[in-house]
Amino acid sequence: MEIPLINGFYFYVLRCADNTLYGGYTINLINRVERHNKGQGAKYTKARRPVQLIYFESFDNQHDAMSAEYQFKQRTRSSKIKFLKKNGISLTNLK
Structure with missing residues (x-):
């Protein structure tokens, strides 16, 4: 997956x-994933490293990006997996 540099x-x-x-929100994908993997990201990911970026969407404004994050976090696990599959993400070893 190619991560945008801008x-x-x-x-x-x-x-x-x-x-x-x-699921999260950021303005700099590369920096944020690196921080998660260094244990400087969210508490949730700190104990679950390493992490791998598997999906991202870009938005025109902060509100829309944060809304997408909120909506994703409200989903059940099975709904999250369906969302990712619908968006072309192949998830092996996930149930």
């Missing part, structure tokens, strides 16, 4: 080492 408004999904999924 700053913007992004919603992203990480696959954690324990095969859980984490």
Whole structure:
């Protein structure tokens, strides 16, 4: 997956080492994924490293990106997996 080098408004999904999924918002994807993997990201991902970026969307504004993050976090696990599959993400080893 090619990560954009320019700053913007992004919603992203990480696959954690324990095969859980984490959704977040950022303006710099590269920096944010690096911080998660250094243990400087969210508490949730700190204990589940390494993480892998598996999906992202860019938005025109912060509000829309944060809304996408909120909506993803409200989903059940099975609904999150369906969302990712619908968006072309192949998830092996996830149930």
